[in-house]
Amino acid sequence: MPKVSMPKVSVVDETVPAMTGRERVLAALGRLPVDRTPVCNPTSVATVELMDLVDAPFPAANRDPELMARLAATGYTELGFDTIMPVFSIIQESSALGCSIQWEQKDNWPTVRMNQPIWKTADDVHIPTDVLAHPDMRCVLDAIAILKREYGDEVAIVGKTMGPWSLGYHCFGVEPFLLMTLDDPDQTKAILDRLKKITIDFGVAQIEAGADALTLPDHATGDLVSGEYYERYLRDLHIEFAQAIPIPLILHICGRTVDRMEYIAQTGMAAFHYDSKNKPAESMEIIGDRISLVGNINNPETLFSKGPEVVREEVYGNLEAGVPLVGPECAIPLQTSIENLREIPLAVRDWHREKDQAQTEPAGSNEPSRPAN
Amino acid sequence: MAELTDIQNEDIRYEIEEYLERDEEIERNIELFARVSPGMQDLAAALIEGDNGAVDQMTRDALEKGIEATEIMDDGLIAGMGIVGIKFRENFIFVPEVLACARAMKAGMTHIEPILSASGVKPVGKVIMGTVKGDLHDIGKNLCAMMLRGSGFEVIDLGVDTSPDDFIDAVEEHGANLLGMSALLTTTMPNMAKTVEAFIDADLRDEVQIMVGGAPVTQEFADDMGADGYGKDALACVSLAKELIGAKA
Numbered sequence: 001m002p003k004v005s006m007p008k009v010s011v012v013d014e015t016v017p018a019m020t021g022r023e024r025v026l027a028a029l030g031r032l033p034v035d036r037t038p039v040c041n042p043t044s045v046a047t048v049e050l051m052d053l054v055d056a057p058f059p060a061a062n063r064d065p066e067l068m069a070r071l072a073a074t075g076y077t078e079l080g081f082d083t084i085m086p087v088f089s090i091i092q093e094s095s096a097l098g099c100s101i102q103w104e105q106k107d108n109w110p111t112v113r114m115n116q117p118i119w120k121t122a123d124d125v126h127i128p129t130d131v132l133a134h135p136d137m138r139c140v141l142d143a144i145a146i147l148k149r150e151y152g153d154e155v156a157i158v159g160k161t162m163g164p165w166s167l168g169y170h171c172f173g174v175e176p177f178l179l180m181t182l183d184d185p186d187q188t189k190a191i192l193d194r195l196k197k198i199t200i201d202f203g204v205a206q207i208e209a210g211a212d213a214l215t216l217p218d219h220a221t222g223d224l225v226s227g228e229y230y231e232r233y234l235r236d237l238h239i240e241f242a243q244a245i246p247i248p249l250i251l252h253i254c255g256r257t258v259d260r261m262e263y264i265a266q267t268g269m270a271a272f273h274y275d276s277k278n279k280p281a282e283s284m285e286i287i288g289d290r291i292s293l294v295g296n297i298n299n300p301e302t303l304f305s306k307g308p309e310v311v312r313e314e315v316y317g318n319l320e321a322g323v324p325l326v327g328p329e330c331a332i333p334l335q336t337s338i339e340n341l342r343e344i345p346l347a348v349r350d351w352h353r354e355k356d357q358a359q360t361e362p363a364g365s366n367e368p369s370r371p372a373n
Numbered sequence: 374m375a376e377l378t379d380i381q382n383e384d385i386r387y388e389i390e391e392y393l394e395r396d397e398e399i400e401r402n403i404e405l406f407a408r409v410s411p412g413m414q415d416l417a418a419a420l421i422e423g424d425n426g427a428v429d430q431m432t433r434d435a436l437e438k439g440i441e442a443t444e445i446m447d448d449g450l451i452a453g454m455g456i457v458g459i460k461f462r463e464n465f466i467f468v469p470e471v472l473a474c475a476r477a478m479k480a481g482m483t484h485i486e487p488i489l490s491a492s493g494v495k496p497v498g499k500v501i502m503g504t505v506k507g508d509l510h511d512i513g514k515n516l517c518a519m520m521l522r523g524s525g526f527e528v529i530d531l532g533v534d535t536s537p538d539d540f541i542d543a544v545e546e547h548g549a550n551l552l553g554m555s556a557l558l559t560t561t562m563p564n565m566a567k568t569v570e571a572f573i574d575a576d577l578r579d580e581v582q583i584m585v586g587g588a589p590v591t592q593e594f595a596d597d598m599g600a601d602g603y604g605k606d607a608l609a610c611v612s613l614a615k616e617l618i619g620a621k622a
Contacts, residue, residue, distance in 0.1 A: 102534070107507075107560065108507040108561065109558065109560055111507075111510075113509055114509060114510075115511070115532075115533065174510075174512050175512060175515070178468055178469040178472055178512075179469060179472050182423070182470065182472075182473055223588050224467060224468045224512075225467045226467045229467070229469075254588075299559050299589070300559045300590075300591070300594060301591060301593065304559060305594070330559075331559075333560055333562075334560050
């Protein structure tokens with residue numbers, strides 16, 4: 001892997017006037033100067049505590065746009081993040097395509113019953129013409145419209161449209177789909193090609209509803225497939241998405257991904273949401289200034305299990321490495337404490353203030369160390 | 374002491390030379406494959422290639438020639454899966470390739486298992502496996518179950534979305550001394566701890582060794598919940614299961 005010089009991203013510029021969260025996120029996604037590093041969760045910040053706080057519990061908050069918007073807004077109003085992300089799960093499209101969904105209760109995300117696949121071959125792939133009118137798709141679009149109306153000037157509203165690889169798991173079952181990638185690469189490519197329509201159409205619909213940026217999860221994770229698989233099956237499709245969807249896209253892939261970051265950096269996506277299995281510095285070295293990184297505070301060991309001081313250490317680690325947008329590595333565990341999540345924006349502000357003070361003693365930061373609410 | 378050149382099958386020699394890096398694993402596999410018959414070397418090579426059709430045919434042919442079912446399983450299928458497990462652990466291959474090898478293993482075991490059952494061969498141990506309550510992901514658990522079966526364990530697979538009560542009922546019903554739990558979601562990881570607590574409440578914790586695994590699970594998390602062991606992957610799961618059985622014996 002060729003080494004690149006340390007990137008020019010994370011261009012925190014003291015001369016940049018104070019920004020709104022929306023301006024800050026969009027600037028960072030565009031690799032433009034920012035007043036401070038934005039705090040962003042491109043997946044989900046929903047927790048049981050937040051559900052109770054605003055009376056918007058799962059599973060209803062995944063299916064009712066008012067509840068979805070109310071719970072999502074807490075990412076800004078209660079936690080002080082610069083983004084609001086209303087799509088807490090990864091099942092809306094699959095539900096609309098006909099997959100059986102286990103909607104679960106307040107303490108768990110809904111999941112596709114992947115042991116009940118709906119398709120077997122590429123010929124089975126059928127995207128209904130009215131798929132955007134499905135209640136689970138409409139819910140997202142209506143929630144985004146609500147959030148845009150109420151918070152659109154303040155924070156970035158981030159939507160989510162699933163990539164075809166993830167939809168392949170849902171619709172064909174994980175094992176059959178992965179075996180097909182070996183047994184019949186042409187059919188696999190045909191499936192991905194047919195599924196891309198729903199990725200683009202849902203993404204564009206969310207833009208029309210008011211989304212400022214979109215997360216595009218496509219779980220070609222290092223826990224399952226190789227970096228070479230990403231290059232073979234997904235890089236060109238992701239280039240196509242970056243060209244077809246006219247707002248910043250944040251690609252999300254869990255797990256160890258350094259072996260595919262070079263390919264990801266070639267896609268033209270605005271950003272890559274990366275996992276804590278990848279070190280910030282090694283990831284920045286590969287990605288360079290070609291796209292932005294978002295992440296990568298560890299979920300199970302840090303946000304879920306540890307206290308604010310460990311959260312702060314990881315935030316500082318990302319900032320020191322020059323990661324342009326800081327946030328949890330993935331959808332946070334639903335039992336994560338609000339205190340730990342609030343620590344992320346607090347730590348970001350403190351880090352910048354310490355840097356400012358170090359450069360211009362005795363001047364201090366203009367921004368107090370507290371959540372945005 | 375055997376040499377690599379003592380192994381007749383060229384593909385097996387290549388696998389050992391190209392993919393095995395730990396000295397003890399190189400030595401063990403050279404000893405193993407130098408000892409087994411050329412036919413079993415070919416069977417192992419077909420399994421490593423993930424060629425289920427060839428494994429199916431070669432297993433039937435071997436049985437027809439009068440080769441013992443245990444020899445086919447140990448020297449062909451399990452020996453091949455040993456190399457597959459190492460390649461997976463070292464990231465030379467990934468889940469699709471392992472699934473293909475598992476499919477080949479299953480093609481062979483379909484002919485072997487009825488013979489072993491009829492002959493009354495005792496399993497190494499009995500393991501209850503399941504993905505915890507609220508979690509529908511099973512690929513890692515399935516790979517562990519397959520590797521355990523291939524290593525001589527009897528596996529009772531409870532599938533996905535398994536409640537603590539279901540785990541307890543299965544351990545009691547089957548008299549199992551090992552339990553393996555898997556979780557892929559951070560939301561469902563706490564259900565592992567709840568299951569451990571349920572075994573304590575049922576006064577059965579001392580009767581069963583509990584193993585945990587899954588992408589977000591760590592050794593630290595396993596220790597905190599009071600599990601007896603954590604396996605990073607299917608190969609580690611087998612080693613752990615053998616260790617726990619030994620520890621208990």
